[in-house]
Amino acid sequence: GAGVSQSPSNKVTEKGKDVELRCDPISGHTALYWYRQSLGQGLEFLIYFQGNSAPDKSGLPSDRFSAERTGGSVSTLTIQRTQQEDSAVYLCASSSSGFGELFFGEGSRLTVL
Amino acid sequence: SQQGEEDPQALSIQEGENATMNCSYKTSINNLQWYRQNSGRGLVHLILIRSNEREKHSGRLRVTLDTSKKSSSLLITASRAADTASYFCATVPSGAGSYQLTFGKGTKLSVIP
Numbered sequence: 001g002a003g004v005s006q007s008p009s010n011k012v013t014e015k016g017k018d019v020e021l022r023c024d025p026i027s028g029h030t031a032l033y034w035y036r037q038s039l040g041q042g043l044e045f046l047i048y049f050q051g052n053s054a055p056d057k058s059g060l061p062s063d064r065f066s067a068e069r070t071g072g073s074v075s076t077l078t079i080q081r082t083q084q085e086d087s088a089v090y091l092c093a094s095s096s097s098g099f100g101e102l103f104f105g106e107g108s109r110l111t112v113l
Numbered sequence: 114s115q116q117g118e119e120d121p122q123a124l125s126i127q128e129g130e131n132a133t134m135n136c137s138y139k140t141s142i143n144n145l146q147w148y149r150q151n152s153g154r155g156l157v158h159l160i161l162i163r164s165n166e167r168e169k170h171s172g173r174l175r176v177t178l179d180t181s182k183k184s185s186s187l188l189i190t191a192s193r194a195a196d197t198a199s200y201f202c203a204t205v206p207s208g209a210g211s212y213q214l215t216f217g218k219g220t221k222l223s224v225i226p
Contacts, residue, residue: 004155033214042201042218043156050212058213091155098212099143099205104155 025094136202
């Protein structure tokens with residue numbers, strides 16, 4: 001597709017379950033970001049991938065969070081043993097470079113009951 | 114951590130008026146970007162201004178950057194009801210390997226028809 005695609009758009013899960021969120025970036029974009037946005041708040045940086053370099057994981061809030069990017073394209077954000085405070089919209093963005101404009105997906109809204 | 118801080122947090126104006134939003138940041142930057150987010154949607158890039166630029170225009174948008182004060186402003190002229198959205202500034206820090214784009218909490222703009 002032409003834009004960044006995220007799935008699922010909505011996910012409701014029970015506390016303690018694991019969830020996987022998927023991001024399909026714009027073809028050819030080497031940079032991929034994950035952000036988290038709680039209700040009415042700004043964006044909290046989670047992780048950044050650039051080409052084949054080691055990802056910048058400095059924003060991951062705990063070791064329950066992990067992300068991978070396979071083949072320099074699709075990325076999966078995994079949250080293990082979900083907690084209620086994990087409820088938020090998870091936004092993925094891609095860019096043709098690390099310095100320029102980000103193209104965002106519509107986000108995955110996660111609700112942990 | 115949040116690098117950019119927008120001001121005001123919320124702004125309500127009549128259609129046709131101008132809207133000004135401000136952003137302050139803390140560390141040296143490579144560039145500063147403004148994004149728009151409609152409710153429940155992903156973010157859309159509006160404009161990027163580099164650290165060696167002072168002013169930039171795009172349609173009804175005017176962005177200024179004052180690196181000595183570590184601040185930027187976004188002016189939307191002749192506002193329309195369709196401009197109702199949240200507006201975020203984001204900074205790319207200067208320095209090698211610093212690709213983390215950090216967002217503020219945003220200004221919520223309401224344009225009343």
